Each structure stands twice: as structure tokens, then as C-alpha cells.
Amino acid sequence: MVPGGACPSPSAPYGVLAGSGAGSGIEADQTPRPGRGGIGATGLSFQGHVRMTALSGSLNGSSSNSALVHALAEVPSDVDLTVWEGLDQLPYFRPDAPGDDQVGALRHAVAAADAVLIATPEYAGGMPGTLKNALDWLVGTGELYAKPVVVLSAAPSPERGHNARRWVEETVRMQGASVVDSYTVAIARSDGPQDLALRAGEALGRAIGALQRGAAISS
């Protein structure tokens, strides 16, 4: 267990009971529920200041997903959004290994957040292996359990990226997370900083709305 981490629960198949930002922001219903599918109230309530951890699944130096999460962090709002960058520093997941300091840092970043935002590119019809590797490190310790998650994909057009999002949705749901929104943010290569700031403003507003509604979506 890492600082801010979670204690394993034998009652949860993949996730475990994790702290969900008690005391600020979003409070999550900790009632165990099936790991995938279904639409229904999650018990989330939005109380103003929210701590959000954002991950970009892309290691591309000119990544539109990384640009998006960094632009989200710059949007003036009540959301304290921290971009966690370290996917490429994580060891390969091993169920028989406790994880190193970087794994601990990831677990802490997720555990300390009221909500998580994942922006993923799509590679060959799925999420990048680096992102799946990171999410696998959270299975045993359960930081995603009962955590509201927004899944985005920054792609050249809105019909792209849905396979990667679906994979991410299924993976986090299997860990007990509640996916409150999932969609593709169209970002053209020709988009400049102002376009990106506009997309980020829209995306953060939509994320806040989804968290306020607090209803899980199914893919």
C-alpha cells in the first residue's frame, strides 16, 4: 500500500475499496457494483473544488492527447487538474511485483484525485499498450474503485478513437470505476493554441457537467 492508496478487499473482484477524495469535491458512493455496463446514478455529488488527475495515453512528442490534457490544466476553473506524466517510466506490469516508486506515484496520483480524466489515442483499434500497462498497475490496489472517470480521445475527427475509448471504459469499469462521459475531441493538425484552448474549455465544461450529473454511462 502506498501513501493515499487503498487496502485490498476480498469482496471486490478486481478493484478494492479506495478513498475517493473524502472531504472535498466529489463524494462517491462506495457500494460495490458490477464492473461493467449499466446506466444509473453513481451517488456522486459535486461540491465545487474538485481534484482531477489527467493521463495522456500517448508518448508521441507532438501528441494531441497530451496537448489536450495540458490545455485542460490551463483552463481557469474550480477544478484542480494535475497532469500525471510518467507512463513511459513505469515498469512492465507484473502481478507478483509490488511496483516501484513510479508505480507508487501513479497510485497516489489516482487515489488523491476526486476524478480521473484519461485522454487516449487509438492504435490498431485499441488503447496504447503503455496506457493499459499503467491501468493494470491499479488493479490490485484499487485506486480506481468507485472513481468517476472521463474518457476522451483527441483525434483528427470525431468518429475516430471510439475503439480505444471503449477499451479504456471496459478496463476502468472492471476495476470498479464509474465512466461518466466518453467522447472524441476533434483536434486537427492545423489547430493552433487558441483552437486547443477552446476545445479544452469546452471539454472541461462538459467534464464538470458529467461529474455534476453523476450518472454512469455504458458504451
Ligand SMILES: Cc1cc2nc3c(=O)[nH]c(=O)nc-3n(C[C@H](O)[C@H](O)[C@H](O)COP(=O)(O)O)c2cc1C
Ligand atoms: C501506429 C498507429 C496506429 C493507429 N491506429 C488507429 C486506429 O486504429 N484507429 C484510429 O482511429 N486512429 C488510429 N491512429 C491515429 C491516432 O489514433 C490519432 O492520430 C491520434 O490523434 C493520435 O493521438 P496523439 O497525437 O495523442 O498520439 C493510429 C496512429 C498510429 C501512429
